[in-house]
Amino acid sequence: MTILDLFSGIGGFSLALQNVYDKPIKHLNSDINKYANQVYKYHFKNSINYGSVKNIQPKELPKIDIITFGSPCQDFSLAGKRRGLEGQRSSLISEAIKLISECRPSFFIWENVKGTFSSNNGEDFWAIIKAFANIGGYRLEWQLLNTKWFLPQNRERIYLVGCIAERCKQKIFPITETNFNFTEKIWNKTRKSTSKQNTHSRTISSRIHKMGNDDTYINVIDKKGNEKNRNYASTLVASYHKHPSDSDYLLINSNTKKGYEKIKKGDSINYTNLSSKTRRGRVGKSVAQNLDTMTEQAVFENNIRRLTPIECERLQGFPDNWTKYGTKGLISDTQRYKMCGNAVTVDVVEEIFKRILCLKKS
16 A cells, blocks of 8 residues: 655654554655654655655656645644635645645545634635545545544544545544543553553543653742742743642632632643733643644643653654654754644544544444
């Protein structure tokens, strides 16, 4: 089977296919990020990189069975400026659609942010659907899926599958939360993991073991402005109503009626723009919030500390240290956070591939 992985990043689509398909796979990929390309080539050593999607010549490609792509989403994102299809980055989807039209793969999968539904009052999404439909001969299905059904990260993404009509043996969607019980599943999966913990508590702190690296810890300032522990790294300075050693919970300043949000052990906290007086929803109850390219999230265990790159990999379904090395050696933590935030969730895509290939469902 040959997969053409567009905007391939660190290879989430390719890894998912490899995890569920036990026959040889030929990996072709396209990306312009040099660090992501290094990581991709490190893991898929026989892969062929075609650079920018704009430069791919269909006549030079072998027969393609599957095309996957999570096209740049910044112009659709609720957190962005919402330029939609007129945005320079999101317009790259047209390049992927052109390749699908010319290569005619048996299947294709497109992943993008929830904001695509509402971009330009929904007009952008339906323009994309129309473009897919105009290719002709494909049955289209789509659904909004959440990573937290599989892993402890609240990450909503649209997944659209196109299937050549005569090859569609079953419907791909719906996939529902009740199909999965990640507390019984995740740590039993065969992964190249350095962790030997097999805990089944549905909390982020028990899912991602404490790394024991003081550099990842965060300064905590009490209500009077006193620093409680100078052994913490100065990654973050924030005001809290309680200190971790005083209680099993903290009260985080927030623009709510009570003026705070409660965070318990095992919860996550997003520490982006702490000085904001209008921010709320910082706390993830037993799950990480949506990982982004900055990954400014912490977890409350016995202390508050920033999520590590390994933990971000796990929250996206990758084996430990997947992003640590590329073909040119070590990758910086800054780039590792960025790549994890840009990746697709492997476990979600695995389930989609199982249904496409008519394999045994989870």
